[in-house]
Amino acid sequence: MTLLQRLGTFDRRRVRIVTVALAAILVMTIAEVITGTSDLTSRSTASAAFRLAIPILLAGLGGLYSERSGVVNIGLEGMMIAGTWFAAWGAWMYGPWQGALLGIVGGGLFGLLHALATVTFNVDHIVSGVAINILGLGAMRFLSSIVYTPETGGSVIQSPPVQGIANIDLPFLAGGTIFGWDTPDLFGWLENQGWFFISDIAGIIRGFAGGINWLTLIGLAIVPLTAWLLWRTSWGLRLRSCGEDPWAAESLGVPVLRMKYYAVIISGMLAGFGGAFLVLVQAGIYREGMTGGRGFIGLGALIFGNWMPTGVLGGALVFGFGDSLRYRGPEVVRSFILAVAIGLIAFGIFALTRSKIRTAVIQTVIGAAFLLFYLQVEEVSNQLLAAVPYLITLLVLAAASQRLRMPAADGARYAKGEAR
């Protein structure tokens, strides 16, 4: 099947995903109209959500390689921390692009360590991952204490400010320039028309396409690249076979240990890239704890995305949106809570029409609770806002975890030449 044919086939799952996404935007637009805020689907929210989604996406894709080869990678967070540190150091010493490269290398080194522990020494994957997280934090703090001395303007917990990587506007879609020629700004124009729903969607797309960062583009490009590499090449088939049944793969001559090494190192490199993104695009500085569990949220995106590249992208966007809400202030969170309430109740009624009474009742009750919260609470406090992305991750996983299928031999201890 050619790519065009594949794009042309509307399988039901894809249609459903698009429908759900559109319905979610519709509900949020309605919530905006009720609350009188326009920030929930605005360009700035979309653009922030998008920017925040990329590190989660990269961590999730990292997890994808590793877990598709059968190695559970809880150490993504530690690898990401290494990425942030090395990216900041590289950018400070040499320049932003070198920083990105060093961030990838730094994450890859910790990936190598995880591979050494889990693949060669057969340590329990979660134990090794936990150890990597502890070691990553400690090692970076030690390096900071040596490198970022007070004379440099840094300290044990942060680097001096570093130069980031610049943004560009995409031509035609968002009025970017090609060789000095200003192209028309299609979605910007649509957004400014003020048409209900259509302008909201245009605003979201305009948010994606305007002021986009090089690293964002590269990060996005890794999604189709990964899909092609893992599902369209024999290398990918071998890698995935190690995650499904390493013993069978071994009997067919696949170098299982080597494939796992590749996968886990790539995993660390992607997580490191995610860390580099945080430093070079979002913060312009390394701060201890700046990853804030995004490596773990990336794992959440991986699970939510059913261990598929496009699924990880979807998960990352959902969690990136959750992450962006806390920066948009309490007003937006309040209208988001209303949107959740409307969505849940609508879904409950939908379930009722399909006579799934139990689901309907649960959905409606939870929706009513959200509605009550919206009506009672005038302002969501700043401290509670910090919990929003994690809460959303947890709720989404609780809602989605059941129909998922992870690689069959994910997390299995495998030693060459031994029986299963």
Added chain:
Amino acid sequence: MKSGKLLTSVVAPLIAIIIAFGLAALALLLVDINPITAYKEMFVFGTSTESLIITVNNALPLFVSALAVGIGFKMGLFNIGIEGTYLIAALFAAYIGAQFSITPVLHVTAILLVAVAVGAFWAWIPAMLKVKRGVHEVIATIMLNYIAFALSAYLFLNVFKAESSSLTIATDLIPETGWIPSLNPVLGWFGIEARAGANLYGFLIIAIFLGIGYHYLVNKSRYGYDLRSSGVNAAAAHASGVDPKRMIVRTMLISGGLAGLVGIAPLLGFYHQYPQDFPRNFGFNGIAVALLGRNHPVGMAFGALLFGFMQRSSLILDLKDVPKEIVTIIQGIVVLAVVIVYEVISRYVQRRVVAAAARATEAEHATVEVAA
């Protein structure tokens, strides 16, 4: 076989500690610091009476935290959520404990019960998410950590904070009946006099009982048998009638209850109120201690003491122009090294056992043939 087991469980952590200190020494050499003098400074400073008392004090929360992690590890259940659990539990315990005053022992017991109940409740959430919705406990407990940080910050600043205009932002002071007295008088009987400021926490007694209780629960009870068999072979345990879901919920509740007690030693032994900068990281370091101690109560006690010692003795390094962060490196490496070394040694022991068995059967064959 018995000697092999002892070999792995004692030798592996020792080798790991040597590796960790060795690699850290290399790191120090790279930045032109003499590791021998640095370690000597740590040792000299760390072995004064005051330092040893503080080492034990530091070790207590880590030990309880390791027990909470260890019981889950025994059945392959990973409760990474100790960190958030103990903060929430300590906050509630401090707040509720300050609301009333009864006879000393009862007051402390009541505070402990509050901490256990809150901890168990917080761990019940991921247990339910796993059993009912299939959410992996690692992800759920990590997310709940962040939620606990946010929730405890919110509750502290908006609900539980004391109205008083004192300089420290904290909850109300717990009445003296709710304090756990220091063990320094007991030390005095043995002729050990500590300078003021170093008070051995009375929580030590409770921690010892918790360790003994852990041993009996895991190794001598019906529940412990089910726990260990679920860890070794979940399918076999299920087939023999162990309900995996019930085991998950029960183990998480116990783990959470223990986690609730992590912050009690400093809370009732030193602060007597919950300050804004209540000590952090006992949860994460507790995971390291559990790995180091191989989930064995004695091993974890040693691991906790080692970490407590490093935490205390590293304080001298800053005065000697050595980055004290070297200790976090040692802790990180020790955790990774111990799991790897353990794996390597147990494989070596296993191979020796197999080889010995093979030799024995061969010898038997030989004698049979001779007899024939």
